Amino acid sequence: MTDPAAPITVEVDLGERAYNIVIGEGLIASAAEHVAPLLAQPATFIITDEHLAGHWLAPLQASLDAAGVGHATKILPAGEQTKSIGYVDELTGWLLDSGIDRKTTLIALGGGVIGDLTGFCAAITLRGIPFIQIPTTLLAQVDSSVGGKTGVDTPHGKNLVGAFHQPKLVLADTGSLDTLPWRQVLAGYAEVVKYGMIGDAGFFEWCEANAGALLAGDAGARRYAIEASCRAKAAIVAEDERESGRRALLNLGHTFAHAFEAEAGYSDTLLHGEAVALGCLAAFELSRRLGLCPGQDVERVRAHLETVGLPVTLAGIADAGWTPEAIVGHMGKDKKVDAGRITFVLARAIGDAFTTRDVDPDVLDGLLSEILNH
Numbered sequence: 001m002t003d004p005a006a007p008i009t010v011e012v013d014l015g016e017r018a019y020n021i022v023i024g025e026g027l028i029a030s031a032a033e034h035v036a037p038l039l040a041q042p043a044t045f046i047i048t049d050e051h052l053a054g055h056w057l058a059p060l061q062a063s064l065d066a067a068g069v070g071h072a073t074k075i076l077p078a079g080e081q082t083k084s085i086g087y088v089d090e091l092t093g094w095l096l097d098s099g100i101d102r103k104t105t106l107i108a109l110g111g112g113v114i115g116d117l118t119g120f121c122a123a124i125t126l127r128g129i130p131f132i133q134i135p136t137t138l139l140a141q142v143d144s145s146v147g148g149k150t151g152v153d154t155p156h157g158k159n160l161v162g163a164f165h166q167p168k169l170v171l172a173d174t175g176s177l178d179t180l181p182w183r184q185v186l187a188g189y190a191e192v193v194k195y196g197m198i199g200d201a202g203f204f205e206w207c208e209a210n211a212g213a214l215l216a217g218d219a220g221a222r223r224y225a226i227e228a229s230c231r232a233k234a235a236i237v238a239e240d241e242r243e244s245g246r247r248a249l250l251n252l253g254h255t256f257a258h259a260f261e262a263e264a265g266y267s268d269t270l271l272h273g274e275a276v277a278l279g280c281l282a283a284f285e286l287s288r289r290l291g292l293c294p295g296q297d298v299e300r301v302r303a304h305l306e307t308v309g310l311p312v313t314l315a316g317i318a319d320a321g322w323t324p325e326a327i328v329g330h331m332g333k334d335k336k337v338d339a340g341r342i343t344f345v346l347a348r349a350i351g352d353a354f355t356t357r358d359v360d361p362d363v364l365d366g367l368l369s370e371i372l373n374h
Helices: 031-038 050-066 085-097 112-127 138-144 174-179 182-199 201-216 219-239 246-251 254-263 272-289 295-308 324-331 361-372
Strands: 008-012 019-024 043-049 070-076 105-110 131-135 149-154 157-164 169-173 344-349 352-356
Touching (some): 031 050, 031 105, 031 131, 031 169, 043 050, 050 070, 085 112, 085 149, 105 112, 112 138, 112 157, 138 182, 138 219, 157 254, 169 174, 169 219, 174 219, 182 295, 246 352, 254 324, 272 295, 324 361
Parallel strands (some): 019 169, 043 070
Antiparallel strands (some): 344 352
């Protein structure tokens, strides 16, 4: 009989760049068991943030010490503002000053900000060095740590400077979620339920039935949700690593979300997962207005997000300076714009998403006007 507490392994099948996502509790304290066999030399550089260091840095260091793996550590400020060109300069400078070579491995210990920043620095330092993801937030465990998208934000938009650079390993310790603030867990859940909206109506139903247990800390529900999300993403990434086709579906809600985040100044006023929840609902509502999606599916999405406590309106977030023109302006700077046309991920139903550039600007403007006035 399979031990329900045993780690789960999900492979991201990318040929010579293939790697495993290992999911389980207590993995940070035993990290060296998984990390050491992948190292070209027993030297690592750990990048984390001020919030995470107090919880998880010491257990990681102790594990590496016990295995005879050297490590140096860089602790950065927490928050989205760290995901910037300025910190790329600081981090790469620190690495080069430390005398790294191409066999040195970076370890990203933290959420999406640390993972994206570390991965990007790994991609560009010495034209590419190995890195390992140890995601400590729900959002990072189910989304940003998997698939090799790395990058930073700029005043022009979110993730507009970056690179595809696959990790050597993703180590998702579900125990790390116990130290997260409720709001961060809830924001991460938006990326979980998104997988059901994209291509798995059955998983969306599971989320409707089990979100309460997952959010309350039920270990089995969390393991299942993380595994299902990672399997869904791994399958899409294996098919379309560099987002030339089907992988774009993973951006459901993100065209809206990134524009909302930009208007909010990439601040804690609106967390990424909260913006994704709003963006997914907007995508479904836009689909309804275009005659593509039945209204009952839109209301089902709205009801579920509202039930778990995710935002379904911009009330208290948007101010008078937010306009449809400004939102569309941000959308026009999205990475997926093609020949000046914005790419949207829309839905025919829950579990049936698709991409299109054929969106009536007047319908979009009407939707944004309503969103900003409620």
